[in-house]
Amino acid sequence: MNKHSQLPAGTTSSPIYDVLRKDLVGGRFAAGEKLAINALKEHYQVGLSPLREALNKLAAYGLLIQENQRGFRVPKLTRDELDDIARLRTELEGMALERAITHGDALWEAELLAAAHRLKRADVSLDKGEEWERLHTQFHRTLVAPCGSVWLLRFIEQLHDQFDRYRRLGPKMPIIRQELDDQHHELVDLALSRDANAARALMDDHIHKSYEVALARFQAHA
Amino acid sequence: MNKHSQLPAGTTSSPIYDVLRKDLVGGRFAAGEKLAINALKEHYQVGLSPLREALNKLAAYGLLIQENQRGFRVPKLTRDELDDIARLRTELEGMALERAITHGDALWEAELLAAAHRLKRADVSLDKGEEWERLHTQFHRTLVAPCGSVWLLRFIEQLHDQFDRYRRLGPKMPIIRQELDDQHHELVDLALSRDANAARALMDDHIHKSYEVALARFQAHA
DNA sequence: TTATCAAAAATAATCGATTTTTTAACTCAT
DNA sequence: ATGAGTTAAAAAATCGATTATTTTTGATAA
Known part of the structure; x- marks a missing residue:
């Protein structure tokens, strides 16, 4: 690869x-x-x-x-656009996750576990640098990879980049960040047990929590 | 404008x-x-x-x-990709249509009627040239315009372009093309009566019929 | 002081030529 | 014949300089 x-x-x-x-x-x-x-x-x-x-x-x-x-x-950051991106990301990534859980094979399960493990190793270092970002992106990409739609993956990647522009300017928020880290492993568990509905619900919450981190910056600067 | x-x-x-x-x-x-x-x-x-x-x-x-x-x-055209594009277009355009019907105002209703009218005037000339394509694109864009999501509109436009690469190579199929033309007006009627479910169902069928036109080329050349 | 206009500076966009890389043609040995 | 290696041709990518456009500055007049 x-x-x-x-x-x-x-x-x-x-x-x-x-x-x-x-x-x-x-x-x-x-x-x-x-x-x-x-x-x-x-x-x-x-x-x-x-x-x-x-x-x-x-x-x-x-x-x-x-x-x-x-x-x-460089495009401006607006509250409206953040809402737009987060909502659409919820829809598209949820859709992709459902499909991935339907189609993902044993190789996918292995890669998903590996990606989650690598991410966890990087979680411990509290300062989350470029390397953590790379692993985080890679984890989410692996999660939806076998959804079967090249175009859906493309759009999701684009939305991730857009979303991350907001998220990475957000405050530390260690409690919420810890919950987010934990959710990655819960997502793996639900994916491996092929529980599409629960996985999707958790993904919704995952994106929503990230959204709150990103949003905090607007409320601080407003 | x-x-x-x-x-x-x-x-x-x-x-x-x-x-x-x-x-x-x-x-x-x-x-x-x-x-x-x-x-x-x-x-x-x-x-x-x-x-x-x-x-x-x-x-x-x-x-x-x-x-x-x-x-x-120039990217190759494949059956798999056509399926992918058509399916995703169905999801995204349906989603956008629902939202547009919720949020569209009186100005939108007027523009929608105008766009449909202009398209019908071009329908009559059986040879559908660049001008018809422009009006057709414009009609579909107007239909979903007030969905409230800039990014959703962006992706839909991108998918439309991709889909059209396939559709425009399809055969004449006058019966199906006539049905497609008629559906544009039915879509307007359902949008104006704010029947989101029916509108979405019709849009699904509209895309599916277009898909059949595009698909016909593959079956001919296969 | 403020506004308007002209000139100068800074920046963006484009052009023509050079360099690099790929593709095709050719030679020679097996 | 076929295939490896070499050379020649073609094409892509990059560079340095020119041109066009915008922005800033400064002068003049209301």
């Missing part, structure tokens, strides 16, 4: 796309900020053409906004 | 993106074909940089496949 797994647009050449994507999701750029292309060029040590092509792809993906003759901008 | 309406990635500068998108959805390129960038450059009379940026966006959108150091390719 690829170490990067198959990204929808990640089949492309230069790694600048993936790096920028990671930095955008990780909040390295301020929401609403206008990107200074020359500064990016220098900072990431890439040429103008590969950079612009990456920015164009990110705009089509929804992590940037392209404005007519005035470059690229 | 814009004559092009708001496209997710259509905010950008050069019109080459929209032209290429239209041609890709319209089947101007063979499925699986490798794009000869220099030929495109000449044919569309654009420079290399704007062209490559458009191709990058189309790859991120899913209408092209970008391969590592060997350019761009």
Whole structure:
């Protein structure tokens, strides 16, 4: 299996796309900020053409906004959009989880256990860095992987990135974070016991708790 | 209102993106074909940089496949993918229609009637060209527009483009096409009478009939 | 002081040419 | 003939420089 797994647009050449994507999701750029292309060029040590092509792809993906003759901008974060993303993620990821539980085979069970274990190992270090994020994304991806719909997986991944822009700016909230970590293992248990309804209900709650973390930032800054 | 309406990635500068998108959805390129960038450059009379940026966006959108150091390719058409797209379109468009019927206001009712009327005027001309396609897309977009979810609308538009790649290669099938045309008006009636369940059922059938048209090509060529 | 306009600076977008990589053609040995 | 290895041709990707557009600055007048 690829170490990067198959990204929808990640089949492309230069790694600048993936790096920028990671930095955008990780909040390295301020929401609403206008990107200074020359500064990016220098900072990431890439040429103008590969950079612009990456920015164009990110705009089509929804992590940037392209404005007519005035470059690229980081999308603003709004309460309304967070609600939209969380609700749609609940619907799509729930749908995918049901299908995955129907179709997932023994290999999937093994990979799911492995992904959950790797994530738990990273949970213990209280400071959750890029590595934890990677494992977390990978866990959720594994969970729904055998749903049978390439397009559904694609949309879910896109929504995850969007959602994470909000979540990763949220406060620590150690109690809720602990519950979230625990839920990953409960999700595995329910998936392995093929209890689609309970799994879906738990996923709904999981997303809702994450939503509360993300939302806290708005209430603090409002 | 814009004559092009708001496209997710259509905010950008050069019109080459929209032209290429239209041609890709319209089947101007063979499925699986490798794009000869220099030929495109000449044919569309654009420079290399704007062209490559458009191709990058189309790859991120899913209408092209970008391969590592060997350019761009038109995605193949497969029975499995058609099934996937049709099924997901049914779920998402049904979901959006329900929400639109809940939230749509009087202005929406008026626009919906207008869009249906314009489409019917184009229906009569048996040869359904680009103009009919535009009005058809516009009708379906209007139908779900007030669903309240920007991201849901975005995914639906993407799926529509993907679905249309298949549908537009399907055979004439005048009887089924006539039924499809009639269903547009029935959809308006059910939307205006706020009968979400019936509307959703009809939409399911509408997509299924279109699916049969698209599928016919596979059975012929198989 | 504020507003309007013009000039200058900064930035985005595009172009033409160069470099890199892939694909095709060819040679030669088995 | 077939296949490996080499060279030539084609194509993709990148670079550096130019052009077009926007934004900022500063001057002038109301």
